[in-house]
Amino acid sequence: MRALHTLFSQSRIAVTALALLLILFLALNILSANLLTSTRLDLTEEGLYSLSDATETLIENIEEPVTLKFYYSQSLGRNVPFYGIYAGRVRDLLGEYEARSGGKIRVEIYDPQPFTELEDRAVADGLQQIPLQEGGENVFFGIAGTNLTDDQEVIPFLQPERETFLEYDISRLIHALATPKRTVVGIVTSLPMDGTVRMNAMGQQTPVPPYVIADQIGATYETRYLDADLEKVPEDVTVLMLAHPGELGEKAQFAIDQFLLGGGKALIFVDPYSESEGGQAQFFGRSAPDSSDLPILFEHWGVDYDPTKVAADRLTARKVQPGQGRRLVDYVAWLELRGGNIDKSSPITTNVDTIAVASAGHIALAENARVRMTPLVSTSLGSMELDAEQVKGMRTPETLLKNYQPGASSFVVAARLTADALTTAFPDGPPTPKSAEGEEAPSEETGAAYKAQFPTVLSEAAVPLDVIVVADSDVLADRFWVQVQQFFGRRVPVPVSGNGDFVLNALDALSGSSSLLGLRGRGSTARPFEVLDRIEREAEKEYAAQEERLQKTLAETEQRFEQLRRGMPEGAAAIVSDSERAEIERYRQEILRIRSELRAVQRSVREDVDRLESELWFYNIALVPLLVTVLALLLALWRTMRRRRRLHAAAG
């Protein structure tokens, strides 16, 4: 009885002790989860989850205080714990911004409950409300920022897919609020970037909205459209964007020259054939030119660009349907550049996965060029050059594909041009105004007034040259990179290519918002298996010529076979001579042989990759287990032998 009593009390103590341990465990973790923040070791290569130097610089340079209102509905995290975790991370990061800003950033956290004033405020602040279930309560998860002058910037909803860009998104918001004076981008273009009016089939004028890219640029920069005949770039312009300006005259090129020598930056889009406007050139009174060029400046810099040549690339060609009900074919002049075609080391292109261009030109450096060129976007090896005329008017994708002759090189479609010291392309000073065709010659007074605008003519650059040249203007056109959906009367652009990011990154880089650019580059998640890509590309290169030859032989043989067959009277097997029959049979055999050879060649391209894949399977799944098994067997054998020896010794 006493023993039972002791046991009972011991059990009770044990259960109590275990319960206490459980409570200790729960308490420890709940407290640590709620009290500890941001003590972590970031092992990622780029320090993705720590505030970057770029952000710290940004925070240091904040001039006026910024308030960040973080709206997060707790019920979202309860229903979808994934969001709860992400919200915790956002809260931590915002806390870090606040802590490091020395009072310049204030963070307020709200949990808007349904049907409350706070919910209305969240909506008024521009946050997006998402219904938890159909017809259920609305939840919020976004950030609204304000500054002293009541400017507002919003992240309407924090998408977990953008987690690696979270810091960029927040910093961009802070940057916009902290620098109310926006950088001015001057735009010279013949494209209807800012919207236009078109005649429809009924002869009525219909408005066409601005390019999506123009909207996006306008959200960050102050944009100012300049005349193509500009004599002088306005002084407050920091970046000049030439978007398919046509062939600029001497005066305009001189203005650009002086602007660049004075420290201005430029983003230049020239195009041998603007698909967007060239084909449908009647927009309100003036027709857009097909091609654009900057002959004097390019020649002076040592940039080779031919406005009559288009780069064609079979490997990155986009598939198009040449006509109704017809098979999709590769259109070698419309390219979707990706992977190795885009320079991943440049912050401008590092997080851009694809760039769509249409009948793009290409640029190269001439011998003794005065500038350095860093290619950003290039076509694949084996690209060829086409005359721009070949891609105008009636398009024949099949013919272009059939006549495709792989060249030896790849072409640079976009590049950054830099020079430490550059001289003017106009050593004789401002050009003398010339009369345009059909106009009176300008009077001397006009000429003098023009030259008077330049009391000092810069002959040498004050700061290093920094220019980005893109040999295509269709990258800007909506139809090549973005689908615009209508959502309750609002235009919702859904990009299908990275053209928008590319252009914005380029402007960021040129305008000196490099702190943002440094952030935009972070968190690029694409880390392809370069070795597999390389093997595949090399195999393709190796077999391309062989495949081409076989395709050609096959087409010829089939054609000859068809001719022979057609030449024979129908249903006249009896009349066909033995020799003709043998000839037909020979062709048939030949066709079969070429086809099987062609298949073998196509298989060969995959062979090296397949072999490597099999090797990888073996090394990673079987090799170590095999070695472990062999080791185990050897050990077992050794132990058995040792035991036997011992038994022997004992028996002996």
Add this chain to the structure above:
Amino acid sequence: MRNIGLIFRREFAAYFATPLAYIFIVIFLVMAGTLTFFVGGFLARDQADLRPFFGFHPWLYLFLVPALSMRLWAEDRRLGTIELFLTLPITMFEAVVGKFLAAWAFTGVALALTCPLWISVNYLGNPDNGVILASYIGSYLMAGAYLAIGSLVSATTKNQVIAFVVAAAVCFLFTVAGSPILLNYFENWAPGGLVEAIAKFGFLTHFDAIQRGVIDLRDLIFFGSTIVIALIANAYVIDWKKAE
């Protein structure tokens, strides 16, 4: 401390004296590799990282670790060797920690033998090795937590099969605590605060956080406290059962 070392060495060597160790390692490696390549689509993803590999770890451990831990104490209790253990001049806690460390080191060997995958991914592309290192650390910590729970369960029974099944079930609860599988069950009746608290005890939640490449102090505390508390309870349970 010396006693822990002694027990550790004895137990660790014992693993390699039986086929169990080799079978465990072979099954772990073959399954990890097969899942990574054929279910996780390692090559088809064309991304130089080890996400598909580490993504399967919680589920692999869920079955393999209880298989390893089931004999830690259950067998000693069945054979009665536990009494022998207790006559040695060591404390119960030292015995528990020594055995646990031996089993943990053994899983470490199994984990280290997956290095061909790390070599492969570095050969194929340019992975973020910091993220991979963090994931390995996270995986190892998680294995330790599974082991500590398994060891505790093993101490409560003489039957290894029961130890395996119960340990697997408890580990499953800990694994899915932060995922909708369990939360959907709770959210209909439990108060929101409780649901959120439960979510903080999921192995998946904490392991996913580490897999991003960041080792947060809170994740370390979670796995560390799971191990330490389970081991203290383990020692306590053995002490308690001894009296029966």
